[in-house]
Amino acid sequence: MQGGRVRARLDPLVIDVVLACVLAVLTIVYGLQGYEAVYRHKGWPPFGLLAIGLSLAVNLPLAVRGRAPWVAFVVSHGAFVAYTAAGFQPSANLWAPLLLCYTVIRNGPVRRAAWAAAATAATWTASGLAAPVSVELAVGQSVIGVGVVWSWAISNSRLAERNIQLAELTAQLRREQELRARHAITEERLRIARELHDVVAHHLSALAVQAGLADFVFASDPAAARKAVVSIGASSREALEEMRGLLGVLRAGPDTDDPDPLYRSSPGLERLDDLAERTRAAGLDVMLTVTGPRRALPSGVDLCAYRIVQEALTNAVKHAGRGARVSVGLSFEADRLTGEISDRGGSAPAGVPSNGLGLVGMRERVRLYGGTLRAGPGPEGGFEVVFTLPLAPLDTTRGG
Template identity: 45%
Template sequence: MRIRPSRSLVADALIALAQTSVAVLLGQESRAQGWPELDLYGYVLVAVVNLSGALRSRWPVAVCLSVHAVWLVYVTAGYWPVVNSFGPMLAVYTVASLRGPRLSVACAGLMAAVWIYAGVVSGTGSMPAVIGQALVFPAVIWRFGYVARRSAELARQLRKEQAERAKREVAEERGRIARELHDVVAHHMSVISVQAGLASFVFESDKDTARGALSTISGTSAEALEELRRMLRLLRAEDGDDAPDAPMPGLGRLGEMVERVGAGGLPVELRVEGTPRPLAPGVDLCAYRVVQEALTNVLKHARSATRAEVELRYGQDHVTVSVTDDGEGVIPDRVQGGGGHGLIGMRERAKLYGGTISIGPRGKNGGFAVRLDLPTSARSVRRGDDTSA
């Protein structure tokens, strides 16, 4: 949480007042320590040194220099140096916590110089102790300020990385939602469009065919609405909420999809090889969506396609689905340029689950083919991550 400047100023002012009070109380012990008693001039110098700390966060370097200058005058006047040492210490810490090492080290050196000068002026006989204090105290204070500065920088960097990660997660989630919406809406709307055109064409001449087309439109739109409601429930669900009642679509519903597309005027044959078995929900949904998108492309883009085939093969540690048609292919720029949200979505889904996918014309005989191979075991998924399309 970032501290507001007004709150920081108030906190600094309170610290400065407390520090001044401590210095005044300590100054009353000057005579007992063998130093001249503080007079009005001495107390003014004490107040200036310590109360200047109220502005240390706003102008750290200026406050540090002014505090040391006044402290130097105080020491030269012959007063007890320790009384006014708290202000310079806090000023050096503030510079070290807010400014770069080069500037803060210089301020620490200034404090050490004034400390040694105080020892020389007072005529103390223990100069080695004074020099040791002048080296150790500023160094320790500088180190505390430097660590505080580095901690603040790391905290800001962490917040920035968390914000960037949140943005990436939002973008990934939007992409996932966009793929799901594309798969649901594009497929069902393609079937509805074909059936609506058929019903309009035979409305007067073939009532039964028109009624069948309208019935297909009704069933397809109801299924599309159910899938959209399921997606909305997933999006609105919060942590800890129960999962939506409606199951995710999977390969077990391929028969319904084939019948729906067949009712749209494109005969589709479904062949299943191997023994059907339950798959992981993600793998099951991935295979279903790829078949759905492939059949949607046949309805929307294939020229003169008269039939399509869907083949589902269960292997020992993988499942393969393929969709082929006998048309002239899809719109060229969709395939050659790799564009189109549907083709991109197929490849992203295959890559996500460690699978491989091939999309393209069948060859001289014409038609178009989509083939997806998905691993169904953890070991196969790891191998697939290195070779996925």
């Protein structure tokens, strides 16, 4: 059979109907054969049509116990009381009322369950007293029988409640997993979009300025124009390299061994000198200083610091313009990395657009790693960006 083993699920109503019919048939067969032949005492009437009718009334209500348990309970117990009062053999119809008592206790409220248990105990006791047994035995078997049914019904009711709660919890967990998956996809898209913005904005801004410079000095200073064209080629190749890395991330399957290929495909502070050199080719005077014991950083923090410096230099190219002096300072401390990028003077180039998303991206990156960022006019003019990124403390107890 295709699709594995198929589990047939029967309608509970069908099961109850079959149970009622089987129990009714067994009771009538017992009454007609065993009761008359073996168990009938003197004074008990024969098992005739009245006994058969009352037995059917006792057992057949089991067929609707799932849909109308209290109605079935009342009808069955009423017929059982009439059967006992008519003087027929008492033990013939004991089990249907007990099973209906279980159904009411399991599905009904506590007050109704208590009434059902008391009524069943009373009818069972009356049936026992109608038989040639002692009062103690009649009461004892009633208490034991109803007690076992009560315990079984309450246990099954609690199990059913736990199963419902477990199903609800499973559904809730499934919904939360779907939300987390959607959130992860959204975060990944935002990270890739941020990377695309930083790569495209920086390189295109540099290309625009360098192309403008080459055009401006094409006739008067061919050497400077040639240098600008060479810088344009280098910037274009680096942009293509980073774009290929991002496209590689998008093509990577979900089973990749790299837990974070986006960071692996992106540059870090080891390429800061190249970044400064490209900015100098755009006409800015860049001074780069690094203080403190330089050390390897986590991939995400390394990329974050590089992108902040890159975006700050891109803003300087756009707004400070040619001839501006830009200082980039990085300080490696025991538990943090501090960076400061500031520009002075220069003339802003024309025709370089800005959408204001760069500062937003820098703040999002810094917030992602628990750092701080301040960007705005400097105390002596120009513009400055100051950021800090927390690092794992250095282990100073080990010798180098």
